[in-house]
Amino acid sequence: MKVLKFGGTSVGSAENIQRVKEILKGQTDDVIVVVSALGGITDKILSAAKMAAIGTGYFQAELTEINTRHYETIEKLFVAEKQADIKAKTTILLEELERIIQGVSLIGELTPKTLDKIGGFGERLSSLIISEYIPESKWFDSSKLIKTNSNFGKATVDFGQTNQLIQTAFASFSGIAIVPGFISSNEVGEYTTLGRGGSDYTGAILAAALDVASLEIWTDVNGFMTADPRVISKAYTIKMLSYSEAMELSHFGAKVIYPPTILPVYKKGIPVLIKNTMDPENEGTLITDSKHNGKDLPIKGISSISNITLITIQGLGMVGVTGISSRLFGALARQNVNVILISQASSENSISFAIDSSSSSKAEAAIQQEFDREIQLDQINKITIEENLAIVAIVGENMKHATGIAGKLFNTIGKNGINIIAIAQGASELNISWVVKISDLRKTLNVVHESFFLSENVELNVFLLGIGLVGGNLLEQIKQQQPKLLKEKHLKIKLAGVANSKKMLFNREGIDIATFREKMTTEGQQSSLENFKNEIIGLNMYNSIFVDCTANDQAAGLYAELLNANVSIVTANKVAASSDYENYALLKKTAKRKGVKFLFETNVGAGLPIITTLNDLVNSGDTIVKIEAVLSGTLNFIFNTISDTVPLSQTIRMAKDQGFAEPDPRIDLSGVDVARKLLILVRESGYQFDMKDIKINTFIPEKYFEGSVDDFWKNIPEMDAEFEANRKKLTAKGLLWRFVAKFEDGKAEIGLQQIEANHPFADLQGSNNLVMFNTERYLEFPMIIKGYGAGAAVTAAGVFADIIRVSNI
Numbered sequence: 070m071k072v073l074k075f076g077g078t079s080v081g082s083a084e085n086i087q088r089v090k091e092i093l094k095g096q097t098d099d100v101i102v103v104v105s106a107l108g109g110i111t112d113k114i115l116s117a118a119k120m121a122a123i124g125t126g127y128f129q130a131e132l133t134e135i136n137t138r139h140y141e142t143i144e145k146l147f148v149a150e151k152q153a154d155i156k157a158k159t160t161i162l163l164e165e166l167e168r169i170i171q172g173v174s175l176i177g178e179l180t181p182k183t184l185d186k187i188g189g190f191g192e193r194l195s196s197l198i199i200s201e202y203i204p205e206s207k208w209f210d211s212s213k214l215i216k217t218n219s220n221f222g223k224a225t226v227d228f229g230q231t232n233q234l235i236q237t238a239f240a241s242f243s244g245i246a247i248v249p250g251f252i253s254s255n256e257v258g259e260y261t262t263l264g265r266g267g268s269d270y271t272g273a274i275l276a277a278a279l280d281v282a283s284l285e286i287w288t289d290v291n292g293f294m295t296a297d298p299r300v301i302s303k304a305y306t307i308k309m310l311s312y313s314e315a316m317e318l319s320h321f322g323a324k325v326i327y328p329p330t331i332l333p334v335y336k337k338g339i340p341v342l343i344k345n346t347m348d349p350e351n352e353g354t355l356i357t358d359s360k361h362n363g364k365d366l367p368i369k370g371i372s373s374i375s376n377i378t379l380i381t382i383q384g385l386g387m388v389g390v391t392g393i394s395s396r397l398f399g400a401l402a403r404q405n406v407n408v409i410l411i412s413q414a415s416s417e418n419s420i421s422f423a424i425d426s427s428s429s430s431k432a433e434a435a436i437q438q439e440f441d442r443e444i445q446l447d448q449i450n451k452i453t454i455e456e457n458l459a460i461v462a463i464v465g466e467n468m469k470h471a472t473g474i475a476g477k478l479f480n481t482i483g484k485n486g487i488n489i490i491a492i493a494q495g496a497s498e499l500n501i502s503w504v505v506k507i508s509d510l511r512k513t514l515n516v517v518h519e520s521f522f523l524s525e526n527v528e529l530n531v532f533l534l535g536i537g538l539v540g541g542n543l544l545e546q547i548k549q550q551q552p553k554l555l556k557e558k559h560l561k562i563k564l565a566g567v568a569n570s571k572k573m574l575f576n577r578e579g580i581d582i583a584t585f586r587e588k589m590t591t592e593g594q595q596s597s598l599e600n601f602k603n604e605i606i607g608l609n610m611y612n613s614i615f616v617d618c619t620a621n622d623q624a625a626g627l628y629a630e631l632l633n634a635n636v637s638i639v640t641a642n643k644v645a646a647s648s649d650y651e652n653y654a655l656l657k658k659t660a661k662r663k664g665v666k667f668l669f670e671t672n673v674g675a676g677l678p679i680i681t682t683l684n685d686l687v688n689s690g691d692t693i694v695k696i697e698a699v700l701s702g703t704l705n706f707i708f709n710t711i712s713d714t715v716p717l718s719q720t721i722r723m724a725k726d727q728g729f730a731e732p733d734p735r736i737d738l739s740g741v742d743v744a745r746k747l748l749i750l751v752r753e754s755g756y757q758f759d760m761k762d763i764k765i766n767t768f769i770p771e772k773y774f775e776g777s778v779d780d781f782w783k784n785i786p787e788m789d790a791e792f793e794a795n796r797k798k799l800t801a802k803g804l805l806w807r808f809v810a811k812f813e814d815g816k817a818e819i820g821l822q823q824i825e826a827n828h829p830f831a832d833l834q835g836s837n838n839l840v841m842f843n844t845e846r847y848l849e850f851p852m853i854i855k856g857y858g859a860g861a862a863v864t865a866a867g868v869f870a871d872i873i874r875v876s877n878i
């Protein structure tokens with residue numbers, strides 16, 4: 070024999086009741102079918118009763134709706150000839166309900182006892198209709214079988230009597246039994262109820278009394294999910310749970326099963342299967358006594374409860390005093406305040422507990438009253454009430470004795486800038502619960518879901534500023550590479566925000582890279598750096614990365630605040646890393662302190678792995694003795710391209726057109742770009758250096774850098790003739806121009822050099838860069854890194870690599 074329970078949605082419409090019939094047809098065993106009220110009916114009944122009690126006439130409209138729902142369901146389920154008979158039977162119950170509610174209206178009082186009498190009508194009605202719809206079935210009145218005390222609203226079952234009654238009633242039963250859920254009766258036969266969601270409990274009570282093969286809870290979801298799917302799109306069904314895990318998860322917000330359901334079936338070792346009436350083929354979740362089940366993950370699921378208030382009572386007068394906790398929780402219990410989480414430090418000078426916010430004034434008054442004397446004497450000097458909180462819990466039997474779970478959990482949460490307000494973990498190690506601000510709940514769930522591999526993929530949320538050459542190429546590369554990254558590395562890069570200087574666009578769910586430009590035009594808001602930063606912080610998404618593909622110094626000014634808000638920075642913009650040493654050091658320190666990344670590999674040599682290599686050398690204990698490098702793609706391209714037919718001004722234009730030059734090419738021509746790069750290399754080598762410490766030898770007179778960029782383009786051809794004359798002389802001597810950056814003996818200098826044809830820099834084609842590091846380990850023969858040092862595609866690839874680096878995959 071099996072017990073199957075169908076919830077409110079499962080019997081909420083004629084179509085769904087037909088599904089139930091189909092499911093029952095497939096059963097080979099004898100079955101007891103427990104049914105809830107038609108979805109939403111119990112709420113309507115209770116609301117009608119409450120309206121009646123306060124004297125509003127609106128209850129009549131609610132009653133009419135209740136009647137209509139049932140009559141319409143009958144009309145859809147039964148052929149015309151049968152309808153009158155079933156409607157007549159239904160009407161008897163509906164009229165009885167109406168009479169009681171009329172009575173409530175007349176007396177103007179709604180006692181818990183009356184509420185229980187009224188509350189069960191939904192189940193009585195639905196079970197009547199369903200038993201008529203399955204003619205071979207037999208209806209059983211569960212209110213006569215389940216005996217309870219008189220705690221109306223949530224009665225306690227008398228299992229001794231109940232088990233006997235059930236066993237007698239079903240002693241010779243075979244076939245299909247239809248039983249209303251939720252209802253029971255007390256010792257004098259008055260209706261009681263088992264608490265909201267109590268139909269599950271009815272199923273469990275019957276299952277345990279008859280020691281059946283299994284209890285199936287048919288609902289409208291595919292079982293217990295790893296997290297709330299409305300928040301975590303990647304949440305999936307947990308195939309197997311132990312009784313304890315199911316109990317913990319259902320207590321902490323997963324409303325799949327009514328928590329008291331577990332105990333009776335657990336005691337008898339009866340497996341519980343959660344199934345979806347709308348998707349019967351789905352495996353669902355199996356709850357058994359097997360502890361180490363399913364994938365070998367330390368945690369099975371994450372649950373949360375919103376609308377939480379945390380109350381802390383504090384005072385030195387509490388230390389070492391026995392009975393404080395008992396008085397505190399006794400006072401709360403007397404006021405019917407349900408305590409959801411408790412946390413007390415071993416110092417004993419404070420106790421924090423979490424409750425549903427609706428009880429917070431009741432709780433506060435209870436504490437004030439109970440500890441009035443201690444408050445007067447200043448032995449308890451502080452009662453703090455924090456609202457707008459949520460509790461999150463991770464649950465899993467495999468956490469037991471697994472080291473590092475709490476460390477990993479809180480480390481990951483901390484890195485994402487989420488403040489943990491209180492923590493509780495039972496010695497059973499089955500559940501770790503903690504309190505966060507409600508505004509951090511979504512982020513917390515995502516972070517935890519991902520870090521415990523409950524999510525298949527790691528997700529990065531990218532906010533891209535600048536969609537010119539580099540930024541535009543970056544998005545193209547992400548678009549192309551995304552399927553492979555997802556498949557092979559389980560990495561998803563989501564564009565959560567994007568901006569240029571005119572428009573900005575955000576979408577928590579991700580912006581489609583194929584259409585982002587049109588979307589920016591049609592749906593984008595006016596761009597503003599301040600608002601872009603505020604939006605990133607405000608969205609408070611986990612694994613957020615600000616990617617700066619502008620050359621804007623104000624954009625670089627946003628980094629500190631973003632890092633402080635636990636947003637990683639990936640930047641092609643050289644302004645921040647070459648700003649005042651103090652600022653550079655602060656940004657690096659902030660990133661480290663916050664556990665996020667500040668990456669700028671492309672600041673030197675575009676996509677070449679120069680900074681990471683330098684970091685590896687230094688981190689492994691090497692010392693940088695000398696750096697000698699050609700660091701400007703633009704200048705190298707110019708000196709490789711200039712000829713008697715291609716003058717200087719034209720080579721600059723070509724460098725710009727090929728995407729080597731800065732948005733403002735004067736930055737390249739003036740040596741500023743190279744100076745920035747050398748400064749960054751020296752700093753990353755471990756030296757405290759500033760721009761003023763670099764000697765810059767310019768080769769184009771200062772006057773060309775004054776005025777606007779247009780002035781520069783207009784005037785620079787004046788230099789062509791002189792440059793060509795010098796070039797001829799240089800060529801005649803068999804020499805070449807290279808703009809060289811050098812750091813040695815604590816001195817840094819950049820400038821144009823004439824080099825021999827056999828110099829390592831001579832064979833440097835196009836826009837290539839070359840860096841030579843002489844270190845204590847690479848002393849005689851330097852380490853050399855060479856290759857394309859500029860260009861949109863290679864730079865975008867370098868930015869892309871930095872973004873991937875943030876994920877630590």
Ligand SMILES: NC(=O)C1=CN([C@@H]2O[C@H](COP(=O)(O)OP(=O)(O)OC[C@H]3O[C@@H](n4cnc5c(N)ncnc54)[C@H](OP(=O)(O)O)[C@@H]3O)[C@@H](O)[C@H]2O)C=CC1
Pocket residue numbers: 534535536537538539540568569570571596598618619620621641642643671672675702728729730731732858859860861864
């Ligand atoms: N090209 C290369 O080889 C390399 C470049 N880099 C660096 O990459 C960065 C980008 O270069 P590149 O792509 O060539 O430059 P582009 O001029 O092509 O693009 C710059 C982008 O930044 C946007 N932008 C500028 N100011 C703002 C602002 N205030 N708010 C929002 N967006 C803004 C621009 O928007 P709009 O179009 O609306 O003005 C544009 O989308 C530079 O810092 C450069 O030094 C680093 C290594 C190599």
Ligand SMILES: N[C@@H](CC=O)C(=O)O
Pocket residue numbers: 671672673674675700701702703704729730731737742858859860
């Ligand atoms: N403008 C730069 C681009 C890379 O940083 C260069 O020419 O090297």
